[in-house]
Amino acid sequence: MSNKFRLLIVDDSSSFRKGMRALLEIQPDMQVVGEASNGSDALELIEKLQPDFILLDAQMPGMTGIEVTQQIKSRWPQVKIILMTMYADYRLQAIEAGADVFLTKGIPPEHMLSVLRGITQT
Secondary structure (H helix, E strand, O other): OOOOEEEEEEOOOHHHHHHHHHHHHOOOOEEEEEEEOOHHHHHHHHHHHOOOEEEEEOOOOOOOHHHHHHHHHHHOOOOEEEEEEOOHHHHHHHHHHOOOEEEEOOOOHHHHHHHHHHHOOO
């Protein structure tokens, strides 16, 4: 089981988190290790769970996904961050903050899975 990629889902929408969990948990090479609804909780969980990947919402109350990305990359540079939002105009900010990938929500699930698996090759 140690060959599974460990994922943390961070989004203020519980329906988005549930949908992502359902999609990812049926993948033979992925394991959802936790969920958070805000940046503060995410930072605590990263320390405890040590995920390989974080699916992170760009727009959350409190700390934004951009701010969370900067903190994660300064503390855990090896963690891969997939920053997601409904708005494509966050792309530059996401990349400048250190996100490994920027995706807009609503992309086909098979595309997102392909991107996740592609990151693991780097």
